[in-house]
Amino acid sequence: MLAELETFMSYLSVERGLSGHTLSAYRNDTSALIDFLTTTDTGITGWNQVAETDIRRFLNDLDERGYAPATKSRKIASAKSFFKFMTEEQIIDDNPLVDVRQPKAGQSLPKALSIEEVDRLLELSSNTDSVEQVRDMAMIELMYATGLRVSELVGLNLRDVDLDAQTVRTVGKGSKERVLPIYNTAVESIASYITYSRPAHSRSQTEDALFLNRRGGRLTRQAYWLRLKKLAIRAGFSSKITPHMLRHSFATHLLHGGASLRHVQELLGHSSISTTQIYTHLTDDHVRSEYSKAHPRA
Secondary structure: OHHHHHHHHHHHHHOOOOOHHHHHHHHHHHHHHHHHHHHOOOOOOOHHHOOHHHHHHHHHHHHHOOOOHHHHHHHHHHHHHHHHHHHHOOOOOOOOOOOOOOOOOOOOOOOOOOHHHHHHHHHHHOOOOOHHHHHHHHHHHHHHHHOOOHHHHHOOEHHHEEOOOOEEEEEOHHHOEEEEEOOHHHHHHHHHHHHHHHHHHOOOOOOOEOOEOOOOOEOOHHHHHHHHHHHHHHOOOOOOOOHHHHHHHHHHHHHHOOOOHHHHHHHHOOOOHHHHHHHOOOOHHHHHHHHHHHOOOO
16 A cells, blocks of 8 residues: 555656655655554555545544644545545546545634734844854844745845845745845844854855855754744743744734735735735734724714
8 A cells, every 4th residue: 555655655746746845744644544544453455445434434533533623634635635646547446535525624823922022032032142143133033024934034045135125035835926125123133144144154155045054054944943942932932932923923013003904915925815814813803993993984
């Protein structure tokens, strides 16, 4: 059964060109199904033996093990893609997931930091005594200034930042380019990093990456996450802070400051306004306030 999984993974990589992260998710989800089918008392030794009842037993097992609806939904989506592929390639005769509905994932809303919490984080990160801390300060300032995704942040090159124009250029999901404004403090932080700290890490004149690690290569998103986590601990935050929370805080604070939903949508790089509505977690108080300001009889 593993041979068919490898064939599927090759198809996803070569023909569909999926990213390494997405491929890993597909492999993990499909492997979980294989583990269930081969380690439980089913007697299954090949994919043609898998029936709809086996899939439903797998769903029940996920429920019993306490998987979140979003995780359960993703695992079934992966299984549906896998069985559809095997049906089209005539590896199996019938698709047992044809009548299996994908569970609703629900809406998992990220938390937003308060303005005071962001100020505390930025104030602590401004106390720099190493080149790494100067870099971290610039990255945190830039992420909060622009709402960049962490992958977009670590993917920036030197040429993407125009300090004179106070803008940063990024290419996000769907190869969509955005040119985002940067506030003055963030510009100063980035300028300080480029002038004084980045040269200490640079090992090659051909390295284009804006943010470098100690070895002179591009900083990874995992490394940035760890640096942010350590800073949050130093700042005394009770809950962990993720790069995604900074992006969410950027959007939420803009909305509460009076920015339009369409404007925030453009800044975040969302193709759909509905995504922005979910992402920015509009509170009832904010909606009521906007209604009161806009409606002529409110």
